[in-house]
Amino acid sequence: xxxxxxxxxxxxxxxxxxxxxxxxxxxxxxxxxxxxxxxxxxxxxxxxxxxxxxxxxxxxxxxxxxxxxxxxxxxxxxxxxxxxxxxxxxxxxxxxxxxxxxxxxxxxxxxxxxxxxxxxxxxxxxxxxxxxxxxxxxxxxxxxxxxxxxxxxxxxxxxxxxxxxxxxxxxxxxxxxxxxxxxxxxxxxxxxxxxxxxxxxxxxxxxxxxxxxxx
Numbered sequence: 001x002x003x004x005x006x007x008x009x010x011x012x013x014x015x016x017x018x019x020x021x022x023x024x025x026x027x028x029x030x031x032x033x034x035x036x037x038x039x040x041x042x043x044x045x046x047x048x049x050x051x052x053x054x055x056x057x058x059x060x061x062x063x064x065x066x067x068x069x070x071x072x073x074x075x076x077x078x079x080x081x082x083x084x085x086x087x088x089x090x091x092x093x094x095x096x097x098x099x100x101x102x103x104x105x106x107x108x109x110x111x112x113x114x115x116x117x118x119x120x121x122x123x124x125x126x127x128x129x130x131x132x133x134x135x136x137x138x139x140x141x142x143x144x145x146x147x148x149x150x151x152x153x154x155x156x157x158x159x160x161x162x163x164x165x166x167x168x169x170x171x172x173x174x175x176x177x178x179x180x181x182x183x184x185x186x187x188x189x190x191x192x193x194x195x196x197x198x199x200x201x202x203x204x205x206x207x208x209x210x211x212x213x214x215x
């Protein structure tokens with residue numbers, strides 16, 4: 001049985017066949033990552049990168065194109081997460097919460113580290129769970145975009161952090177659950193576990209670039 005934290009909402013997916021859907025998700029994952037890379041490249045010389053909801057919508061559209069009719073839009077109904085105790089945000093609060101998330105990143109852009117901001121986005125988007133589907137994929141890609149934009153680098157090496165996490169999701173899920181629990185009890189942003197995970201994944205990605213270069 002799968003232990004993935006899949007989103008459970010009303011069944012309105014465009015592809016019913018599991019194999020066909022998996023193939024399309026894989027293709028869309030490549031398109032989503034390439035869209036993120038284009039945004040990173042466009043902002044390499046930008047000292048004042050700003051995270052916007054438009055950027056998030058662009059990534060989400062690529063993830064769910066041809067799979068879900070609400071690609072690029074926030075959900076307008078309930079959402080549950082399989083294999084998780086987390087209660088997602090009410091759909092009427094999503095737009096405000098996403099605006100707050102973007103504001104938090106932008107207002108902390110110069111003071112906070114790349115890993116902190118990437119970890120925050122990874123956790124907070126998953127916490128809000130703004131979409132009917134594709135939340136995890138979009139969170140992982142957006143986190144990588146924020147990390148790269150802050151470091152002003154199209155990071156070398158493969159597999160990249162989103163793929164490394166996707167290959168072994170248990171530490172990622174544990175980091176999300178830890179941050180969720182502390183936020184629920186104390187309303188404190190506690191993302192150290194996610195920061196540490198991303199630091200390890202970044203090291204692995206950069207190490208692979210060195211190995212591929214034969215150094």
